[in-house]
Amino acid sequence: MTIITEKLVRQNILNVTPYSSARNEFSGNSGVFLDANENPYGRYNRYPDPDQTTLIHQIARVKNLSPESIIIGNGSDELIDLSLRVFCEPNLDKVMILTPTYGMYEVCAAIHGTPLIKIPLTEDFQIPVNDIKPYFSYKNLKIIFICSPNNPTGNLMRIKDIEYLLLNFDGIVVLDEAYIDFCDQPSFAEKISTYPNLIVLQTMSKAWGLAGLRIGIGIMHPEVITYFRKIKPPYNISSPNADIAIKALENLDLFKSRVNEIIAERNMMTLELSQMKSVKKIYPSDANFILVEVDNAPDLYQKLLKRNIIVRNRHAVIKNTIRITVGSPAENQQLIANLKEVSHG
Numbered sequence: 001m002t003i004i005t006e007k008l009v010r011q012n013i014l015n016v017t018p019y020s021s022a023r024n025e026f027s028g029n030s031g032v033f034l035d036a037n038e039n040p041y042g043r044y045n046r047y048p049d050p051d052q053t054t055l056i057h058q059i060a061r062v063k064n065l066s067p068e069s070i071i072i073g074n075g076s077d078e079l080i081d082l083s084l085r086v087f088c089e090p091n092l093d094k095v096m097i098l099t100p101t102y103g104m105y106e107v108c109a110a111i112h113g114t115p116l117i118k119i120p121l122t123e124d125f126q127i128p129v130n131d132i133k134p135y136f137s138y139k140n141l142k143i144i145f146i147c148s149p150n151n152p153t154g155n156l157m158r159i160k161d162i163e164y165l166l167l168n169f170d171g172i173v174v175l176d177e178a179y180i181d182f183c184d185q186p187s188f189a190e191k192i193s194t195y196p197n198l199i200v201l202q203t204m205s206k207a208w209g210l211a212g213l214r215i216g217i218g219i220m221h222p223e224v225i226t227y228f229r230k231i232k233p234p235y236n237i238s239s240p241n242a243d244i245a246i247k248a249l250e251n252l253d254l255f256k257s258r259v260n261e262i263i264a265e266r267n268m269m270t271l272e273l274s275q276m277k278s279v280k281k282i283y284p285s286d287a288n289f290i291l292v293e294v295d296n297a298p299d300l301y302q303k304l305l306k307r308n309i310i311v312r313n314r315h316a317v318i319k320n321t322i323r324i325t326v327g328s329p330a331e332n333q334q335l336i337a338n339l340k341e342v343s344h345g
């Protein structure tokens with residue numbers, strides 16, 4: 001298992017001595033706490049648990065995973081950033097993204113000084129395995145980011161293609177599963193012991209409806225997680241946010257019923273949209289949004305905006321497309337009605 005450790009992690013990360021907080025050194029619940037320069041008064045006067053033990057155990061229980069394989073980020077965006085910090089020597093190591101995809105991989109790479117290799121997805125937005133193969137031997141390619149279901153196209157990547165990369169690429173595969181709860185396909189999270197080079201990212205921002213809390217979930221081999229734990233900001237999740245997330249995870253029935261409603265609404269919207277002559281194409285979605293091709297996306301976007309309906313104009317990424325998030329039944333009806341009006345059917 002030291003395969004990953006020695007070869008892929010940056011030398012300075014191996015050498016780093018992590019910050020040891022007062023709460024790391026003593027973490028009991030009762031006592032006279034005069035160790036952390038906290039204020040004795042107030043409701044939120046104590047620093048949060050840097051190990052997020054309760055939250056991690058709750059997530060492990062709900063997802064049927066081992067707590068040793070879970071790390072919490074301040075949104076999965078923080079975990080994308082930490083992945084670069086663990087593995088990529090700035091201005092030297094490279095990462096690959098498959099376009100069009102989620103924008104933060106490129107932004108985080110740019111901030112970190114990591115050159116990007118961009119390979120277009122196939123015409124049906126699948127992993128272009130043959131185009132990627134030549135890069136397996138590419139010096140300093142450390143991470144391939146894959147998003148499945150992909151944002152903004154909405155489709156799942158083929159399981160066998162992801163497994164091919166995991167088996168044949170010596171670097172890290174970061175698999176972003178932000179939308180996994182909206183589809184039937186099982187998560188790759190259960191495969192982290194088979195593939196030590198796999199990092200699965202999930203989030204409470206989408207299916208759990210808690211984007212405001214900033215709770216991202218990293219799932220990876222326990223040995224890989226040690227590097228992430230070593231460098232994450234010690235108090236990256238605030239205690240009220242952790243508490244709210246812990247509560248939410250107790251109500252699995254509510255979670256499931258909301259996800260089911262969103263999926264039903266997605267299917268309803270897909271049907272409605274398919275009957276509009278202004279809609280040229282609907283991309284099948286395994287997520288909580290639908291990518292549609294229209295005659296003139298920038299124009300339609302502006303018209304909807306004037307009516308106070310905000311969709312995502314993706315014209316710059318895929319010609320004449322808008323990405324529509326599935327909202328509440330009432331919101332979706334408003335969208336459909338306004339779409340009909342502005343495009344005359």
Ligand SMILES: *Cc1c(COP(=O)(O)O)cnc(C)c1O
Pocket residue numbers: 074075076077078102147151176178202203204205206211214215216
């Ligand atoms: C929304 C989204 C995220 C963001 O997750 P946070 O946990 O809110 O940071 C990550 N990846 C993809 C593909 C997303 O669409």
